Amino acid sequence: MTLAARTRRLGAALLRPVDAAGLAAFRVLFGALMLASTIRFAANGWIHDLYVAPAVHFHYWGFAWVEPLGALGMRAVFVALGAAAALVALGLFYRPAIAVFFALFTYVELIDKATYLNHYYFISALSLLMIALPLHRGYSLDARRRPALREATAPAWVLAALRLQVGLVYFYAGVAKLRYDWLVEAQPLRLWLAVRDELPLLGPLLRHPEVAWAMSWGGALFDLSAPFLLLSRRWRPYAYAGVLVFHGLTGTLFPAIGMFPWIMSAAALVFFPPSWPRRALAQLGGRRLAAVAEGEGGGGAPGGARRPPRALVVALAVHFFLQLGLPLRRFAYPGETAWTEEGFRFAWQVMLVEKTGTVSFRVRDPASGRAWIVDAEGILSPLQAKQAPFQPDMILELAHMIAAEERRKGREVEVRADAYVAYNGRGHARLVDPEVDLARVEDGLAPKAWILPAPPRR
Amino acid sequence: MSYRHWIAGTAAAGLALAAALVACAPEEDPREDVLAYLAQAGASAAVDFADEGEALAQATVALCEAPSDAGLAQAQERWRLTRTAWGRGLVFAFGPAMEHSGALDYWPARTDTIEAAIAAAPATVDAAHVDSLGTSAKGMPALEYLLFGAGEAPAEVVAGLRAEDGSGSTRCAYAAALAGDIAARGEAIRVAWAEGFADELAGAGGDGSRYASRKEGIDAVVNRSIDTLYEIVKGRLDGPLGNLTGAPPDPEALESRFSGATVADIDAVLRGVWVAYDGADAGGEARGIAALVAAADPELNQRIYDQYGYALEATAALPSPAGAHLVEQRDLFQAARDEIDALRRLLKLDVAAALGVTLALSDNDGD
Numbered sequence: 001m002t003l004a005a006r007t008r009r010l011g012a013a014l015l016r017p018v019d020a021a022g023l024a025a026f027r028v029l030f031g032a033l034m035l036a037s038t039i040r041f042a043a044n045g046w047i048h049d050l051y052v053a054p055a056v057h058f059h060y061w062g063f064a065w066v067e068p069l070g071a072l073g074m075r076a077v078f079v080a081l082g083a084a085a086a087l088v089a090l091g092l093f094y095r096p097a098i099a100v101f102f103a104l105f106t107y108v109e110l111i112d113k114a115t116y117l118n119h120y121y122f123i124s125a126l127s128l129l130m131i132a133l134p135l136h137r138g139y140s141l142d143a144r145r146r147p148a149l150r151e152a153t154a155p156a157w158v159l160a161a162l163r164l165q166v167g168l169v170y171f172y173a174g175v176a177k178l179r180y181d182w183l184v185e186a187q188p189l190r191l192w193l194a195v196r197d198e199l200p201l202l203g204p205l206l207r208h209p210e211v212a213w214a215m216s217w218g219g220a221l222f223d224l225s226a227p228f229l230l231l232s233r234r235w236r237p238y239a240y241a242g243v244l245v246f247h248g249l250t251g252t253l254f255p256a257i258g259m260f261p262w263i264m265s266a267a268a269l270v271f272f273p274p275s276w277p278r279r280a281l282a283q284l285g286g287r288r289l290a291a292v293a294e295g296e297g298g299g300g301a302p303g304g305a306r307r308p309p310r311a312l313v314v315a316l317a318v319h320f321f322l323q324l325g326l327p328l329r330r331f332a333y334p335g336e337t338a339w340t341e342e343g344f345r346f347a348w349q350v351m352l353v354e355k356t357g358t359v360s361f362r363v364r365d366p367a368s369g370r371a372w373i374v375d376a377e378g379i380l381s382p383l384q385a386k387q388a389p390f391q392p393d394m395i396l397e398l399a400h401m402i403a404a405e406e407r408r409k410g411r412e413v414e415v416r417a418d419a420y421v422a423y424n425g426r427g428h429a430r431l432v433d434p435e436v437d438l439a440r441v442e443d444g445l446a447p448k449a450w451i452l453p454a455p456p457r458r
Numbered sequence: 459m460s461y462r463h464w465i466a467g468t469a470a471a472g473l474a475l476a477a478a479l480v481a482c483a484p485e486e487d488p489r490e491d492v493l494a495y496l497a498q499a500g501a502s503a504a505v506d507f508a509d510e511g512e513a514l515a516q517a518t519v520a521l522c523e524a525p526s527d528a529g530l531a532q533a534q535e536r537w538r539l540t541r542t543a544w545g546r547g548l549v550f551a552f553g554p555a556m557e558h559s560g561a562l563d564y565w566p567a568r569t570d571t572i573e574a575a576i577a578a579a580p581a582t583v584d585a586a587h588v589d590s591l592g593t594s595a596k597g598m599p600a601l602e603y604l605l606f607g608a609g610e611a612p613a614e615v616v617a618g619l620r621a622e623d624g625s626g627s628t629r630c631a632y633a634a635a636l637a638g639d640i641a642a643r644g645e646a647i648r649v650a651w652a653e654g655f656a657d658e659l660a661g662a663g664g665d666g667s668r669y670a671s672r673k674e675g676i677d678a679v680v681n682r683s684i685d686t687l688y689e690i691v692k693g694r695l696d697g698p699l700g701n702l703t704g705a706p707p708d709p710e711a712l713e714s715r716f717s718g719a720t721v722a723d724i725d726a727v728l729r730g731v732w733v734a735y736d737g738a739d740a741g742g743e744a745r746g747i748a749a750l751v752a753a754a755d756p757e758l759n760q761r762i763y764d765q766y767g768y769a770l771e772a773t774a775a776l777p778s779p780a781g782a783h784l785v786e787q788r789d790l791f792q793a794a795r796d797e798i799d800a801l802r803r804l805l806k807l808d809v810a811a812a813l814g815v816t817l818a819l820s821d822n823d824g825d
Contacts, residue, residue, distance in 0.1 A: 194754075195814025197487075198663060198671045356807050363704075370704035373696065422807035427758065458757065 014160060015307065017153035022274035024091070024139035026162060029266040030130070031089025034101065034123070037259045038082040047074050050115050054381040056401055057112040058394045061443055066110040077104055088130075091140020095131065102127035114387040114394065118350050119260045122169055126267075129165055129319060132312055133158045155306065159274055164320060166267045167227030172327040172348035174223030179352070181338070182220065185457065186212040187424040188354035189219075196253050206253075219351075222246055230271035243268045250351075333447050339423055339431075339454035341391050342447060357389025357431065359419040361402055365411050374402055390421040392432060392451050399438035415439040429455035488750060489662075489672040495745040496550075496679050497660035499733055503547030504555070504644075504651040510540040511637075511644030518601075518637035522630035525619040530612050533637075534605050538719055540640065541598055545726030548689075549734045552682040553659070554650030558643040560593045565693075565713050567599035569608055576625075576632050583628070583635040585642065596636050599714075604633040606716035673814065680747060680805065680815045683731050687802035690727055694720070695795040698784060707788050709781035718779030725773050728798065732766055735805075747809070754812045762804050769797040 041047065051068045059066065068074055081104045087097035106124045109115065135158070136142045137151040181187045190212040197203045205211055222242060229239035247261035269276065308316075330343030337343050338353045364371040376398045377385040388394040399415040406413040414437040422428040429452070432438075436450040514536040521529040544563065551559055575595035580587060588596055607615040619630045658667040662675025669675040696702050698711040712720045737746035744752065752759040772794040777783040784791060809815070 191811060191814060195673055198673060354811060356811055358803060358806055365704070368704075372704035373701045375692065375702075420803055420807060422811045425755075425811065427761070428803060428807035 014155065014157035016156045018156045018159050019273075019275040019278070020138035020151060020154045021277040022270065022272065023133070023135050023154055023158060023162070025277040026267075026270050027091060027094070027130070027135040028089050028139070029269070030126070031085050031087070033259065033263055033266055034085035034105075035082055035089060037263075038078055038085055040259070042075075042078050042082075047078055049381065050383065051108070051111055054112070054384060055379055056384075058114050058384065058388070058397050060110060060113050061393070061445060063110045066107065068111050074108075077108060080104055081108070091136040091142050092145075094136030094140060094142050098127055098130045102131060112384070113345075113391075114381075114384040116345055117260075118348060119263055121346055122263070125319075125323060126165055129161060129316075132315060132319075133161060154274075155308070157308065159270070161316060161320075162270045163227075163231070165323065166264075166270055167230075168323055168327075169264070169267075169348055170223050170226040173350045174220055174225075175327070176347065176349045176352060177216070177220035177223060179338070180457070181424050182216050182352065185425070186216045188352070189216050191354050191425055192254065199253070202252070219246070226268070227271070230268060233273075236271065240268060240272075254351075335451070336454040339421075340448070340451045341393070342451070353424060355390040355421055355423050356428075357419060357421040359389040359395055359398070359417055359431075361399060362416045362418065362434075363402060363406065364414045364416075365406070366414060367411065376402070389419055390423075390431065392419075392448055393443060395419055395432060396438055396441060396443055396448075399441075400443075403439035413439060423454065426455045426458055487672060488753060489676055492746060492749050493662050493672060493675050494660045495737055496675075496734060496747075497656040499737055499746070500547075500550035500553065500659065501648075501651040501656040503543070503550050503730070503733070504648040507540070507543040507547050508641070508644035508648035510536070510543040511641040514540045514601075515634070515637040515641035518605075518634045522619065522627075522634045525616050525626070525630065527612055527616055530605065530616050530619075534612075534717065537598070537602060537605050538717060538722070540644075541602075541714065541717070541719055541723060542726045544598065545723050546730035546733065548727050549679075549683055549686045549730045551686075552678050553655045555647050558647060560597075562597045562640060562643055563599065564593040564597050565599045566711055567603050567716070568594045569603055571595050572600045572603055576629055579628055579632050581628065581631075583631040585635065585638060588635045588639040596639060598640060601633060601636045601640065602714060602716045604629065604636070606718075608716060676747070676750065676813060677815045679734055680809060680813060683734055683747070684802060684806045684810070686727060686731055687798055687805065690724055691795055691799045691802060694724060695791060695798070698780075699788065699791055699795065701792075701795075707784045707791075709784045712780050712784065715779075715781045718781065720780035721773065721776045721778045724776075724794070724798075725770075728766075728769060728773060731801075735762070735766070747813075750813055751809055755808075758804070758808050758812055762801070762809065765797070765801045765804055769794070769801045772797040 048071065051074045052071045057068065069077060081101060084097045084101035084104065087093055088101060102124065105120075105127060109120050109124060134151075134154060137149055137154065143150040177183070182189075186209070190209055193206040193212050193215070194209075197207045199206070226239060226243065229235040230243070232239070244265055247265050250257060251261035327347035330337040330347055330349075333340065333342035335342075338349065359376065361374040361376055362371060363374055376388070380388060384394075388398060395417050399417060402415050403413055416434055416436065417432050417438055418434055419431040420428045421431045431452060433450045433452055438450070441448075441450060514533070517529075517533040517536040521533045547555070571592070571594045575591055594600075605615065607618070610618075618626060619633075620626045621629070658669065659675050659678075661667050662669035663672040667675070669678065692702075694713050698708055700707050709715060714720050714723050733746070735747045736744050737748075738744045743749070748759055748762070751762065772790075776790055776794055777787055780791070
């Protein structure tokens, strides 16, 4: 078959109509989980702790202009986030709701990179994608409100886009695990599991170092194969059982990962045949519930075969180009990126490092010759104080904050960092060159020559 | 064999292996012995401080009954011993001592506040009055000022206590009340350790313990060790050295500057940290945190022993009284500070990681 013929065939396959029920279920689960996550965030006091209380915030390169809105403003943002999530779940004003959700969620995440989480990035990427996807044409209040909107099916590319977005997380998380520390040293799982040995039932098992190796290899193989096995009709039930066991286990062993297991367990349902909700409802609720489901989703025109607008195709191509490319950028940086953290974010580098750090700054005023130490951890929130010492770009920003503060007092100072980091069970080492005046270093995406090499393995 | 059989077989084999591993898991947890030792060491440190505090109170009362050079020397010596006991027990100040540490050890002493409190004191200075005082007017640093004076010779201090215009007796009554307060707080700490806290620490993870797991009990001691070293570095050395401001060294910012016990204080605190970390009897095996670190990472444990040796050596090299030498021999003080800070880093970064003290997932893995 020629390339052109293959392309035509792929195009036809992507326009093929598929049951909209699975897509609607995805929308409902996503909205419900985001609503729960927002409520949980507020209930834990994290709006105040992370966005109101800190005296300073760490900005992403190019986003220094993003600032929090103050206590009232941030609360309003989270109320709006919760409302948008609920509207997404209900399928009411879906497009504006998911657009608002994406904008506000991403705004919140951009305020402070100390709060970066892989699954927050996943939610941003996914909600951006969902703006382009017609997930509200069945099982939604929009479809009830505007019957003309109702469609029993959707083009297959919608499902494919969601599967690709979710599959990339697993696959790249697996690729990220193909490194010496993970596979040979079983780090950081060896450190993490050993201290969970007081758990009931599982605890005694975790005292065996072999378990850390088994879980390291198992985790890597699982991540690498999960999207492919979930796509396979034959292996899907077992793969999904694996998803539940894997996320259940990580949620039990590492409660700090919070909503991540729930989100990924729900997201992986997108790999099931798109009519899975109808079957599930029929099995759970009998014919009556299935009939209701049929009525909600059916009755509309088939949604396939329509070509998406060219602008949408281009937007999706750009989106997935970035999704495919961003995780690979770490290969462009020298050294161990888990140590340097260059190319580490937005790349599904999940559960790869155990780091503890400490940083202080030596400030010198060349005009007077005075030199002093600034223990920056004192001005940071607990989360920032934990994160900043082992993240070079945060250390650089702290140095710039110190220099800016002195500049306000009329002094142009030199700022050098004494940053020490313990990493994946290796002896602690300096992270940045103590001789470099960081006040004169510009932030950017180029490799940071002032980051010192990772300490040797022991 | 179908793939279903293959999966069932693999799952069964996995479960059997897991069951075998659980069955083979070591039943004894070395943390139990370490926690028992730490509880005993903490209780013992509390007893030492309470005993010394009581002896200090008695010596101060005796001094006030008949102020004399000999009586003053006796009270001063008791103050030093109390101070040393406090320093050695600081590493255990995460339990019942927490609520008393401000009232016992507010520092640096504010002489003007203390003098103002004496001037405003009633004729009878009792425990209730001391209780009503702010922390800057009481505790060991305030008593140190009264017993040693701010640069006065002992005879001048005694003369102040003997002053016949009434100020001498008030001054002495105030000093005796402060010593009584120190003794009472020491006793309260001792009782708290003896009547529950030591058992809670030893039985961490069990019923009735404030520590939900043995790990939490160990965490408390390691974290307190790190904080204790941080207090030496930042509070006792960086401040007086001028490291935090770029100003010249300031002897007036030194802890225990009236008694000249600055170096002895640092030495006591450092040795106290070692009681928690090592805790070996002479020639014996480590019973403290080191027992766990040695099992997890013997090389790291050796580095900590080496670094403790360097820190102790650098502290021993400090001239005393520190106030008289800080400016001219700043480098020696800076060197001691750096060695103690290096020990702090080892505990904070490497020991914490080896024992899982700060172990949580990296925060970019979850929420």
